[in-house]
């Protein structure tokens with residue numbers, strides 16, 4: 001597997017992958033119309049381009065077929081992000097958010113998530129991040145277990 005930076009030219013690839021992985025992960029807990037609204041509003045050209053420009057965004061790609069290099073996962077790290085519950089003395093600046101971290105269903109459980117997370121944590125060190133936070137659904141135990149493994153709790 002290889003890790004490739006996203007540029008604005010990749011906005012459609014990111015949008016499609018974000019939609020696919022959101023649907024695979026959370027599709028079952030939304031009504032069809034709420035899911036459709038979410039998928040149609042959160043991954044538009046303008047939002048994707050703005051996020052790629054302002055965040056650190058990388059793809060995880062299969063490299064077994066060099067020509068295809070299909071993206072199968074991605075992360076987005078958002079700078080200067082905190083929510084109202086986070087005190088500055090507890091979460092020092094610069095504070096970053098792990099905005100999205102997703103692998104396709106077919107890619108999970110084979111070590112790709114760990115590879116991508118180690119890379120993301122290195123990037124945070126490089127940019128001098130002092131704090132990191134993320135949101136995870138209370139019933140997404142797989143992701144919670146995964147994050148805890150990397151000391152994120």
Ligand SMILES: CC(C)(COP(=O)(O)OP(=O)(O)OC[C@H]1O[C@@H](n2cnc3c(N)ncnc32)[C@H](O)[C@@H]1OP(=O)(O)O)[C@@H](O)C(=O)NCCC(=O)NCCS
Pocket residue numbers: 021025101102103104107108109110111112113114115135136137140141142143145146149
């Ligand atoms: C959570 C996720 C990123 C983990 O990536 P992955 O490639 O499946 O994980 P890895 O194969 O590298 O495994 C790393 C660890 O993840 C956890 N994990 C992986 N599969 C798991 C499962 N089926 N059940 C519980 N924990 C699991 C374990 O802690 C595992 O450590 P171990 O190998 O020492 O047991 C991935 O499953 C994913 O993208 N899930 C859907 C999207 C999602 O929920 N994103 C988070 C939104 S907040």
